Amino acid sequence: MGKRQKLRSRLIRDFKLNKYLYLMMVPVIAYYLVFFYGPMYGALIAFKDYSPMKGILGSDWVGLKHFEDFFGSFYFLRVLKNTILISLYTLLFEFPAPILLALLINEVRRKKFKRVVQTITYMPYFISLVVICGIITDFTNADGLLNRLFVFLGYDGQAMLQKPELFRPIYVLSEIWQRIGWESIIYIAALMSIDLEQYEAARMDGASRLKQMIYITLPGLLPTIMIMFILRMGNLLNVGFEKIILLYNPVTYETADVISSFVYRKGLLEFGWSYSSAVGLFNSVINLVLLITANTLSRRATQNSLW
Amino acid sequence: MTTEQSIGDRIFTAINYTLLTLLVIATLYPLLYVLFASFSNSAQLLGHKGFLWRPLGFSLEAYKSVLNNPGIGIGFRNTLFILVCGVAVNLLMTSMGAYVLSRKNVMWNKVFMFLIVFTMFFSGGLIPLYLVVKGVGLLNSLWSTIIPFSISTFNLIIMRTSFMGIPDSLEESAKIDGANHFTILFRIIIPLSMPVIAVMILYYAVDKWNGWFYASVFIKDRNLFPVQLVLREILISNSTDSMSSGASAGDRFQIGETIKYATIMVATIPILCVYPFLQRFFVKGVMVGSLKG
Numbered sequence: 001m002g003k004r005q006k007l008r009s010r011l012i013r014d015f016k017l018n019k020y021l022y023l024m025m026v027p028v029i030a031y032y033l034v035f036f037y038g039p040m041y042g043a044l045i046a047f048k049d050y051s052p053m054k055g056i057l058g059s060d061w062v063g064l065k066h067f068e069d070f071f072g073s074f075y076f077l078r079v080l081k082n083t084i085l086i087s088l089y090t091l092l093f094e095f096p097a098p099i100l101l102a103l104l105i106n107e108v109r110r111k112k113f114k115r116v117v118q119t120i121t122y123m124p125y126f127i128s129l130v131v132i133c134g135i136i137t138d139f140t141n142a143d144g145l146l147n148r149l150f151v152f153l154g155y156d157g158q159a160m161l162q163k164p165e166l167f168r169p170i171y172v173l174s175e176i177w178q179r180i181g182w183e184s185i186i187y188i189a190a191l192m193s194i195d196l197e198q199y200e201a202a203r204m205d206g207a208s209r210l211k212q213m214i215y216i217t218l219p220g221l222l223p224t225i226m227i228m229f230i231l232r233m234g235n236l237l238n239v240g241f242e243k244i245i246l247l248y249n250p251v252t253y254e255t256a257d258v259i260s261s262f263v264y265r266k267g268l269l270e271f272g273w274s275y276s277s278a279v280g281l282f283n284s285v286i287n288l289v290l291l292i293t294a295n296t297l298s299r300r301a302t303q304n305s306l307w
Numbered sequence: 308m309t310t311e312q313s314i315g316d317r318i319f320t321a322i323n324y325t326l327l328t329l330l331v332i333a334t335l336y337p338l339l340y341v342l343f344a345s346f347s348n349s350a351q352l353l354g355h356k357g358f359l360w361r362p363l364g365f366s367l368e369a370y371k372s373v374l375n376n377p378g379i380g381i382g383f384r385n386t387l388f389i390l391v392c393g394v395a396v397n398l399l400m401t402s403m404g405a406y407v408l409s410r411k412n413v414m415w416n417k418v419f420m421f422l423i424v425f426t427m428f429f430s431g432g433l434i435p436l437y438l439v440v441k442g443v444g445l446l447n448s449l450w451s452t453i454i455p456f457s458i459s460t461f462n463l464i465i466m467r468t469s470f471m472g473i474p475d476s477l478e479e480s481a482k483i484d485g486a487n488h489f490t491i492l493f494r495i496i497i498p499l500s501m502p503v504i505a506v507m508i509l510y511y512a513v514d515k516w517n518g519w520f521y522a523s524v525f526i527k528d529r530n531l532f533p534v535q536l537v538l539r540e541i542l543i544s545n546s547t548d549s550m551s552s553g554a555s556a557g558d559r560f561q562i563g564e565t566i567k568y569a570t571i572m573v574a575t576i577p578i579l580c581v582y583p584f585l586q587r588f589f590v591k592g593v594m595v596g597s598l599k600g
Contacts, residue, residue: 014414020488021407025419028404028458032423035455038439039431045438056438101330107323117327119583120334126582128517130535131571134542135337138567145340148358177334185590209316234428242520246543260433267434268524280432288429 046278059274066278075262083258086244087236089168094175095232099225101180102187103213118188121181133246136174137161161247164255171247171256175240186228187221194220226304234291237283259283345369345568353564369569379573382534385449389533390515393453397511398504400457405466406492411475427460433524440525451525452518452533459514462507469503470496505588516578534574541570 015022041056046066048059070076101121108114124132139145140160147157160166198216207215241260248256257265259279267276299305312320340359344352348364355363373379404423408416430436436455445451473496481491497504519535526532 011414018410018413021410021413022415024403024488025407028400028407029419029422031400031457032426034443035436035439036426036430039435040429041431042435042438043431045435104323104327107320108327113324113327117331119586120331122586123338123579123582124334126513126578127575128519128535128538130517130519130538130542131574134538134567134571135341137543139337143356145337145358148356152357180330181334189590208313209319245520246539263433268437273434273438277432277434280434284429284432291428
């Protein structure tokens with residue numbers, strides 16, 4: 001009884017004290033409710049046969065039908081495999097690239113050279129995705145720049161974006177090209193906080209530059225690497241589908257179609273709203289599970305975690 | 308740093324410089340190629356088989372076609388609207404949210420924070436978002452690329468962290484002088500946080516400038532296409548025909564080739580011109596953001 005009253009009086013006092021703050025928060029909370037929690041509620045249509053006439057509430061429940069349809073379809077294994085493979089390749093090749101670049105840049109003693117390398121490597125990050133994909137499409141043409149390079153090296157030129165087996169390498173390599181410089185910034189920033197005395201001591205002990213890099217610099221980066229890795233894991237199934245939508249075509253669906261591009265096609269181009277929402281929901285749930293798993297594992301193993 | 312270098316260290320340095328130089332070339336050459344090609348004579352470019360070290364011939368034809376294309380003009384106009392209104396909405400909403408969430412002794416802040424951060428990790432998905440945007444009547448309006456993206460949660464957290472670093476005593480003395488929260492936010496906190504505000508403007512502006520996906524989903528009216536959507540048609544769907552409609556079929560194909568490159572340049576030069584000046588802000592932004600981990 002007393003506890004409840006205490007809470008009530010606390011609530012009233014807090015409201016009186018902060019009512020203008022709460023007033024300011026109204027649009028912000030409204031925004032999150034409408035555009036984030038609204039869609040979460042709307043995801044209910046994954047369990048219904050949504051028809052625009054009946055609305056979300058009025059449409060008929062169908063239980064897990066759309067999920068079963070998806071899991072049973074030919075597309076399920078294909079998009080799941082593509083999503084996982086593209087993510088894994090990106091994680092394997094694109095994720096370490098900026099770390100390596102940061103380590104290399106960190107070893108450069110000439111300030112001017114350092115600045116030139118940084119400025120140029122993160123230039124591509126500012127170019128819009130549409131333009132980047134336009135350039136990729138053009139360069140991978142049968143007589144595009146990349147093919148000229150291959151012909152120069154003695155291979156045959158071919159329209160690379162029409163080759164399913166080349167889609168993933170093109171995707172991952174262009175990711176590295178566009179993001180390596182930008183993503184290295186965060187690691188370079190982290191490097192600045194490493195204690196210089198450690199290097200001093202290592203030099204005394206006769207450690208070479210390479211050894212210093214491996215035994216001092218790299219461990220110093222580890223916390224940052226872990227945090228970036230956890231964030232990546234939480235987005236594992238959200239591979240850059242905007243880029244995929246810009247680059248793929250029916251010939252390469254076989255290797256390029258991922259869950260989110262599939263959702264986009266089925267939902268917005270073919271109007272399978274409920275089915276597509278079910279696929280999207282599946283994606284979101286797996287992402288959340290991956291994030292929590294990665295975070296828990298990391299906290300246990302290295303004491304670095306998001307929460 | 309002028310200690311004697313061992314042979315091993317020298318080899319290490321040499322390899323390091325070589326790798327970085329190669330990376331710089333690999334990054335820069337494709338862009339230079341586009342630049343050279345855009346100024347080239349299209350017939351010569353089409354016949355050319357090797358690499359490109361300078362423009363082949365010199366022609367501004369492609370640029371003329373691009374700048375005369377009404378779609379590009381409309382696109383730039385729409386993007387400008389989205390950029391100006393969008394960034395204004397972003398700043399207002401993000402700073403209000405960040406201000407409230409940075410105050411201590413506000414009972415519900417923990418709840419708000421949880422509700423907000425949760426949205427970073429779980430979402431309803433694309434189709435439900437589309438239905439919401441449709442439901443609130445934003446379809447086929449430029450506002451559909453602004454209102455549903457009023458706040459980026461990541462930016463909100465960066466801003467909140469920065470606001471929390473401002474000493475409480477400033478706020479208290481303003482309160483004694485009779486300032487309310489709106490005055491404190493706009494007269495004290497924001498002017499003191501200019502570096503972070505600059506970073507926010509840049510982050511949001513680049514987002515708006517480069518955005519195309521949601522516009523392509525929400526907007527069907529061609530007169531409302533932002534510039535990136537127009538670019539997509541020209542670059543990806545390869546429909547340069549409409550741009551050189553005066554020319555004969557053969558010429559059209561030829562000009563089409565250089566038009567692509569000129570389009571890329573026109574769309575990219577504005578941002579490439581400003582980015583060296585902006586770069587230190589971005590670097591700062593990444594660092595501010597990384598504080599939070």
